[in-house]
Amino acid sequence: MTRHDRLALSLVAEPGDPRLPDLLAVHEPGRVVEAVRGGSPLPGFRMPEAWTERSHDLDRLVEICRSRATAAGLRWICPGDRGWPDALGDLEHVEPLHGTSGAPLGLWLRGAADLAELGEQAVAIVGARACTTYGAECASDLAADLADGRWTVISGAAYGIDGCAHRGALAMGRATVAVLACGADIDYPRSHAGLLEHIAQEGLVISEQAPGQTPIKRRFLSRNRIIAALTQGTVVVEAAVRSGSLNTLNWADQLGRVTMAVPGPVTSQASGGAHAAVREGKAVLVTSGKDVLEELGGLGAEESAAASPSTEFDLLPPAARTTLDGLDWRTSRSAADIAAEARISERDVRSALALLERQELATRSGAGWVLHRRADIG
Incomplete structure (x- = not known):
């Protein structure tokens, strides 16, 4: 029972x-x-x-x-059931925040996906409802990058950053999870009915509120703890000083999750809270999905690095890279000069110069050598 x-x-x-x-x-x-x-x-x-x-x-x-x-079409799951995320149990060990605490008694789910599986590699992306175009683009791109790296994006389906995060993940054909402050059968906000239906088809719409319950302010604050607990880290993309998304960041901090921020310009009031979080050490500044993965301790970072194209410079042998660094566009330098400055043998420099000449990175100029083209771009 x-x-x-x-x-x-x-x-x-x-x-x-x-x-x-x-x-x-x-x-x-x-x-x-x-x-x-x-x-x-x-x-x-x-x-x-x-x-x-x-x-x-x-x-x-x-x-x-x-x-x-x-x-x-909702289903009820609770601790002990298949699909219940054990990470929610961490909420039992943190202090109350704004009159809310504890793990949920259970959750109502709309959608057929397994919540525990989706939570194995999950990141929360939250932020301003009244976001700027810049913030919306950042949230969409960040979510798409993470989803493409097989991470689940979790958010609150609100206007602004939340909606952009869900759409970014869905654009990559990946599941995303929306945590609501009302019943999971309620489309809130109403204009996101289509988005919520799409989320339920690809991932999950969830809530600890009973079916039919309406959203009120305190429920948004209690909902935030679930978003934070389900993930390994939370990213705030734009947030004003009194933004509710900072509440999610605070929950993540209490839970020992990774806390990150993508703020806008220093003059933007829409990012005042995100700026303060970075300045006070409550969030690490991130600019891309790769940054997020690095902050999460390298989970998936090797895959991300492998997918990033290396420059021609990166592919050169160490001696060739050192020799190339010693060349100049205008001033001709001899092998002996380069060897003395770089503190490697003249024989290694001469061998490297031969390689660089074949790859049209260096060229002879009188008795010395000059840089022919850069190797550290594209």
Whole structure:
């Protein structure tokens, strides 16, 4: 009955209620539900009035919830179920933030994908709703790069950066996950109904809120902890000083996840919060998917590096690179001069110069050599 008890308790207590973690550390969900219904009280715990009021109609609430879920094609998963991400358990070990804490009792999922599998390599991309064109392009490109590298992009499906991040991932034909502050059957914002349907087809739309629940401010804040916990790192792309996306960054920081930022110009108010996060050491500045992978500890970095084309300079032997560095466009230099400056043998320099001449990187000029063309571009 644990799954049913968790579902019932989620309809009694507001998800993210900071009283739940300590309570569930001592009592099973079924025992808490029993006490809420008027059974034997829980030692040392005063039952909140709001919980007992909702318990009077709990059976009907559960029935309505299941009916709505069936109609919308939602499924309920909780700890112990296949597809449950163990990373969400980390929320049990951090302090409350803005009146919210703890792992979700369960999640409602729209879509057939496996959430645990999608979370194995996942990055959150969040940011300003009223983003600039620059921010929108950065978010889309970053999401596309990460999705192309087989990373799952997770965001909140809001206007601005969130929507751009989802679209960037979908453009690469990859799954993405939208975490909502309302029921997973509610298209919010309404104009993102098509986007949310596409996300559900390719990935997942999820929420800890019961089907039919509407979004309110506190639910956005509690939703943010799930976005942060599901991922290995969070990237904020543009964020004003009071942006809600900074709340996600703070959750990621508390959880020990990697925190990153892509701010806009220093004069942009839309990036004031992102600038402050970088300045205060709360986020590392990143500019590309490669930067993000490097900050995540190199996961996938080898693949990223292999996909990046090397320049002609990178492919030269060490002595040839050193010799090329010693050449100038206008001033002719002898092999002896180059060897003395670079501190390698004259024989190695002469051998390198022969190679550089064959590749048309260096050319003779009188008794010496000059640079013919650059090798460090393209």
